[in-house]
Amino acid sequence: MALMRSMLLAASQNVWLRQHAVNFPFVRRSVSRFMPGETLDAALVAAQGLLHKQIGSVFTHLGENVSDREEARKVTNHYLEVLDRIHQMNLPTEISVKLTQLGLDLAPDFCFENLERIIQRESPKAIVWVDMEASNYVDATLEIYKRALKRYPNVGICLQAYLYRTKKDLADLLAFRPSIRLVKGAYNEPPSIAYPKKPDVDENYVALAKEMLRAKSAGQCVRAAFGTHDISLIRRLTDYVAQERLPKTDLEVQMLYGIQRAEQERLARDGCRSIVLVAYGTYWYPWFVRRLAERPANLWFMLRNVFAS
């Protein structure tokens, strides 16, 4: 299983595959399970459908590692348009951005300016989420995040439970009253910096999650969100919330579109905060292959599509 995950994560960065695999109809059919479509309009329709079920949404325009300033400005302008459309339609949808898409590889100041334009366009009541990418970006991402948070309280960051460093990063961030989305982590990281075994990642996740819920209850954290589809882990957090007599709405679970739909609806019905991350855009190959790596059974689903009409 670990070997399969490593192979898929290596494939997610393969340029040849990125250019060619996206043209195969069976690959396109498979990705549609995780994306309502490539366009913003498709994402907006999905958000309206989710809202009928009391499920919130977060949009992300797929892409990473842009290599020129014009492209990063285009992505920034796109997000400004997204926010305008969301506000016009009165949707409770937020957005989540990757800093390498806003020019982090080009210059941190330039990236910060792009992020700042986006935050300024967002309502102060909604969070602009910042994704966490591979480990070589963690320091730069946290630096830009703290810089933004000092000026704008409505910005959130993703932290990854597989990294040993995250316990300390979380403790440092709590001094700034952050919003945090905790995930397990989606990249191929060496055992020198990340827990190689799933049970260790899960235990670290629960310890960090409890710390976030305590901080939220003490007013040290604006939003404590849990980006996971792991039902046994969600049960442990639900039990903790009940045991500590925290309001059910303190439990905010964010999942990806198309995964564990029944659980997304159950959480919303139970009075927890249930949110779905809706990805769209044409640059879906690396993102899609990371989804395959999370659950190699998805590969069989893709292979079945080879034979589907």
Ligand SMILES: Cc1cc2nc3c(=O)[nH]c(=O)nc-3n(C[C@H](O)[C@H](O)[C@H](O)COP(=O)(O)OP(=O)(O)OC[C@H]3O[C@@H](n4cnc5c(N)ncnc54)[C@H](O)[C@@H]3O)c2cc1C
């Ligand atoms: C809202 C959100 C935002 C994210 N943002 C980031 C980010 O910024 N940076 C980052 O590194 N990672 C991010 N991730 C990905 C995350 O790190 C994990 O790779 C991913 O969520 C899978 O881990 P899991 O917690 O669901 O647990 P796992 O232990 O991987 O899975 C638990 C169970 O969930 C189901 N499941 C999980 N993944 C899939 C899948 N792809 N298809 C079908 N079923 C599945 C399976 O039933 C599996 O047994 C994000 C995830 C979510 C939900």
